[in-house]
Amino acid sequence: MPDILTPAQRHRCMSHIRSKATKPEITVRKWLWAHGYRYRLNVKSVPGKPDIVMRKYRTAIFVNGCFWHGHEGCKQFVLPKTNTEFWQNKISLNRQRDQRNYDILLQNGWQVIVLWQCKLTKHELEPTMQSVALVLNQNYLKRLSIN
Numbered sequence: 001m002p003d004i005l006t007p008a009q010r011h012r013c014m015s016h017i018r019s020k021a022t023k024p025e026i027t028v029r030k031w032l033w034a035h036g037y038r039y040r041l042n043v044k045s046v047p048g049k050p051d052i053v054m055r056k057y058r059t060a061i062f063v064n065g066c067f068w069h070g071h072e073g074c075k076q077f078v079l080p081k082t083n084t085e086f087w088q089n090k091i092s093l094n095r096q097r098d099q100r101n102y103d104i105l106l107q108n109g110w111q112v113i114v115l116w117q118c119k120l121t122k123h124e125l126e127p128t129m130q131s132v133a134l135v136l137n138q139n140y141l142k143r144l145s146i147n
Contacts, residue, residue: 020041020042020051022063022065024063024065024115024117024120025051025052025063027120027125028051028052028061028063028115028120028129028132029041029052031125031129032052032129032132035129035133037054037133037136038054038056039052039053039054039061040052040053040054040055041053046060046105046110047101047104047105047108048060048062048098048101048102048104048105050062050105051063054136056140057111057136057139057140057143058109058110058111058139058143059110059111059112059113059135059136059139060105060110060111060112060113061113061114061115061132062098062102062112062113062114062115063115063117063120064098064114064115064116064117065117066116066117066118067091068091068094069091069094069095069098069116070091070092070094070095071116071117071118074116074118075118076117076118079091098114102114111135111139113132113135115128115132
């Protein structure tokens with residue numbers, strides 16, 4: 001099935017897709033703030049420039065879109081039927097970059113939390129964020145016992 005948009009229209013649509021302050025990211029930020037967790041956004045000095053950086057917990061949180069980061073087994077990740085080779089390559093490179101960033105953070109003593117867009121829906125938000133809070137608190141207690 002051919003694309004119904006002209007290349008110029010497609011370019012305009014794609015150029016309006018955000019990389020920062022997405023709805024899932026804002027949802028996570030609001031939950032964290034409401035529960036007393038403080039953070040910084042997109043800190044350039046932290047490898048991979050995570051969406052949310054919590055220095056107190058030495059934790060980096062990445063809020064990944066299911067499509068853009070190729071969430072396996074997720075119904076929100078469907079490879080487009082047009083220009084398939086381009087999208088396979090792009091998503092594969094995104095995954096490789098993500099893994100490289102996670103590895104660097106882990107080697108430098110950071111904890112990494114990856115949150116997927118599909119787990120931040122109205123029904124799944126609370127259990128997902130409760131598990132994040134548990135990990136954050138465990139990270140904090142580990143850091144206290146080390147010092």
